[in-house]
Amino acid sequence: MNALLSRSAGHGRAAPPVRLVHLGLGNFFRAHQCWYTDHAPDAADWGYAAFSGRGGGGLPTRLTAQDGLYTLVTRGAAGDTFEVVNSLARAHDADDHQAWLTYFGSPRLSVVTLTVTEAGYLRGPDGGLDAGRPEVQADLAALRADLSAVVRTAPARLVAGLVARRSAGAGPVALVPCDNVPGNGAIVDRVVRDMAHLLDPALTDWLDDSLTVVTTAVDRITPRPTPDESGRVRQATGFDDDCPVVTEPFREWVLSGRFPAGRPGWQDAGATFTDDVTPYERRKLWLLNGAHSLLAYAGSIRGHTSVSQAVGDATCRQWLEQWWQAASRQLDQREADLAAYRHALLDRFANPRMHHQLAQIGADGSQKLPIRILPVLRAERAAGRMPTGATLVLAAWICCLRGLGAPVSDVHAQSVVPLADGPLRDAARRVLHDLDPALGEDAEVVATVWQQCQELAGGATT
Numbered sequence: 001m002n003a004l005l006s007r008s009a010g011h012g013r014a015a016p017p018v019r020l021v022h023l024g025l026g027n028f029f030r031a032h033q034c035w036y037t038d039h040a041p042d043a044a045d046w047g048y049a050a051f052s053g054r055g056g057g058g059l060p061t062r063l064t065a066q067d068g069l070y071t072l073v074t075r076g077a078a079g080d081t082f083e084v085v086n087s088l089a090r091a092h093d094a095d096d097h098q099a100w101l102t103y104f105g106s107p108r109l110s111v112v113t114l115t116v117t118e119a120g121y122l123r124g125p126d127g128g129l130d131a132g133r134p135e136v137q138a139d140l141a142a143l144r145a146d147l148s149a150v151v152r153t154a155p156a157r158l159v160a161g162l163v164a165r166r167s168a169g170a171g172p173v174a175l176v177p178c179d180n181v182p183g184n185g186a187i188v189d190r191v192v193r194d195m196a197h198l199l200d201p202a203l204t205d206w207l208d209d210s211l212t213v214v215t216t217a218v219d220r221i222t223p224r225p226t227p228d229e230s231g232r233v234r235q236a237t238g239f240d241d242d243c244p245v246v247t248e249p250f251r252e253w254v255l256s257g258r259f260p261a262g263r264p265g266w267q268d269a270g271a272t273f274t275d276d277v278t279p280y281e282r283r284k285l286w287l288l289n290g291a292h293s294l295l296a297y298a299g300s301i302r303g304h305t306s307v308s309q310a311v312g313d314a315t316c317r318q319w320l321e322q323w324w325q326a327a328s329r330q331l332d333q334r335e336a337d338l339a340a341y342r343h344a345l346l347d348r349f350a351n352p353r354m355h356h357q358l359a360q361i362g363a364d365g366s367q368k369l370p371i372r373i374l375p376v377l378r379a380e381r382a383a384g385r386m387p388t389g390a391t392l393v394l395a396a397w398i399c400c401l402r403g404l405g406a407p408v409s410d411v412h413a414q415s416v417v418p419l420a421d422g423p424l425r426d427a428a429r430r431v432l433h434d435l436d437p438a439l440g441e442d443a444e445v446v447a448t449v450w451q452q453c454q455e456l457a458g459g460a461t462t
């Protein structure tokens with residue numbers, strides 16, 4: 001029988017002291033922020049305590065049985081490499097709120113990173129915290145009754161932790177959101193301040209003095225692992241690992257902001273520190289994530305299930321080029337650099353050994369398309385052009401909402417699915433209007449999307 005991967009069985013290194021907290025313990029965090037921390041020259045001084053964003057799904061329990069260790073499988077087109085990541089010192093379920101408050105109350109805590117998905121920030125139409133949502137109201141009521149009450153939303157958990165930190169006089173801390181949303185620093189700053197203000201306006205002064213929020217652009221394709229990964233790890237390493245993570249060789253982390261209580265030497269592990277992440281962020285969100293959304297909807301309508309399958313389809317490749325041409329026109333970067341970036345992306349997408357499911361990428365289109373596609377579509381329309389590569393993504397999403405291709409999994413499914421129902425032209429106009437009223441009123445865009453929906457539906461193989 002093989003030994004379970006664990007520090008007590010002699011694997012990995014000693015657990016580093018907890019000076020970092022993460023909210024949103026999932027695959028990407030373990031392939032990215034944990035990996036960078038483990039590869040920093042001062043890795044022995046920086047340990048993570050990580051919490052599930054919601055519930056736990058058993059991952060914290062499995063990681064705890066392994067003393068926080070797990071195998072990162074880096075999957076290149078030619079083969080795999082296996083490494084044990086050491087920087088996760090403690091793993092917690094979302095409900096372990098007392099532990100959360102205790103870490104925040106410790107002066108040793110310096111940085112809090114986050115991956116809670118686009119939907120986890122609970123923003124309303126004005127970009128601030130959607131205070132009308134029942135879960136936000138419930139958390140506010142709980143905190144008003146008891147500042148240490150268990151709360152569930154990310155903004156409330158952050159505010160509860162910051163209140164505990166203020167009470168303990170534990171000093172300043174940096175928040176580092178690592179989700180695929182543009183201006184993620186400003187977003188988290190806003191929703192945390194909105195929640196704090198609703199709870200107690202007097203918190204604002206403390207936040208001004210003691211909280212910094214860092215903006216980041218992050219990149220490393222990390223699909224949900226399939227159940228057979230543990231077997232591969234066992235075969236390659238000789239130990240049992242109940243929760244390996246699979247990722248690609250490429251990685252990028254660009255950060256902008258201050259760390260008043262220090263941070264690991266992430267720059268020596270390859271992270272870039274800059275005054276402005278916007279050029280990196282736009283290039284990545286539009287060329288990579290926008291292309292992912294295109295393949296997720298249009299590729300699944302053509303019967304594909306993974307990114308590598310879809311990108312091997314000449315029709316999808318043609319759509320991809322159309323999208324990339326439109327998006328690249330809106331990026332203020334040298335054409336040669338953009339061409340090299342797109343070329344590298346094609347290799348990353350085509351990696352036949354990565355099984356990145358289109359259904360996973362297609363989740364929460366209502367949150368992703370406004371970020372990934374609409375800025376390009378609006379800019380192209382303002383320049384008098386019809387970017388068919390952009391409208392096609394919207395047409396394909398509408399077709400998926402109507403039952404073709406990838407199944408709908410969307411935080412706003414209850415409102416967007418009915419909009420896409422009924423006669424196609426009206427449905428297209430309603431969905432576009434919901435994304436942005438100006439789009440629903442742009443007759444040429446509506447006509448183009450309608451036409452593309454008809455073509456996609458006619459060509460469906462599923």
Ligand SMILES: NC(=O)c1ccc[n+]([C@@H]2O[C@H](COP(=O)([O-])OP(=O)(O)OC[C@H]3O[C@@H](n4cnc5c(N)ncnc54)[C@H](O)[C@@H]3O)[C@@H](O)[C@H]2O)c1
Nearest residue numbers: 024025026027028052053054115116117120179180221222
């Ligand atoms: N997987 C990737 O390739 C990748 C790459 C770059 C960035 N990201 C970012 O990381 C995020 C997480 O990706 P992952 O692959 O780790 O997913 P995952 O499913 O493995 O983990 C998601 C984590 O987020 C939490 N979560 C989900 N919805 C939430 C909500 N509404 N509120 C609070 N917490 C919530 C979950 O509980 C879980 O802890 C993505 O949404 C994306 O913004 C992912």
Ligand SMILES: O=P(O)(O)OC[C@@H](O)[C@@H](O)[C@H](O)[C@H](O)CO
Nearest residue numbers: 180218219220221222289292361
């Ligand atoms: O993680 P999501 O759900 O926001 O988006 C799905 C993919 O587009 C995304 O995870 C990419 O793989 C990632 O952004 C690559 O760095």
